[in-house]
Amino acid sequence: MGLKEQITEDMKAAMRAKDMGKLGTIRLLTAAMKQKEVDERVELTDAHVLAIIDKMVKQRKDSISQFEAGGRQDLADVEKAELAVLSTYMPASLSDDEIKAEVQAAVAATGAAGPQDMGKVMGVLKPKLAGRADMTAVSALVKAALAS
Template sequence: MSLKDQITEDMKSAMRAKEAEKLGTIRLLTAAMKQKEVDERVELTDTMVLAIIEKMIKQRKDSITQFEAGGRQDLADKEKAELAILSAYMPAGLSDAELQAEVTAAVAASGAAGPQDMGKVMAILKPKLAGRADMTAVSGLVKAALTH
């Protein structure tokens, strides 16, 4: 079953179980997926769906930070609940050791010699690690590997 089908099934079961919060979050996700399909006239693949979910997760994290800084814990809690629902669709993340191994392999494969080659290394890593690792953290690891 594709990820898109899984999300649709989860939406139906949330409706049946009258889980309003989960249903609302899944509907936001399906709306974002439909928007991408319509805008780009494509049928979404699992990779594309993961990219949408990843973007929504990043938005939730940013919102949580802003709400907590503004003293709006009620809104931060709502965002945290949505974040938990969205995170359930992401594949299991890589461990630090696995991430470091991927970065080392990509640096070797690209023949990168210094920080100026960071783009080459990230171009190799991005498709491999999409949805499985925080790309900001990966970027930091690549920068560290290239400056030593």
């Protein structure tokens, strides 16, 4: 079963269980998926769905930090609940050592010699690590590897 079908089944289960918090979050996710399908006229693959979920996770994390900075813990709690539901669909995160190994392999595979080759290395890493690692941290690791 693909990720899209799994999300649909989870939405049905949440409806049956009358879990309104989970149901609302899954409906937001399905709306974002349908929007992408309509806008780009494509059938979504698991990679597309993961990209949508990753974007929504980043939005939730940013909102949580903003709400907590503004003293709105009630709104931050809502965002945290949505983040917990969205995180269940993300693949397991890679460890720091695994990420470093992937960076070293990508640098070797592309023959990158310096900072000017960062785009090549990131182009190889992004499809492999999307949803499994924080791409900002990966970018910093690539920059450090190419600087030395």
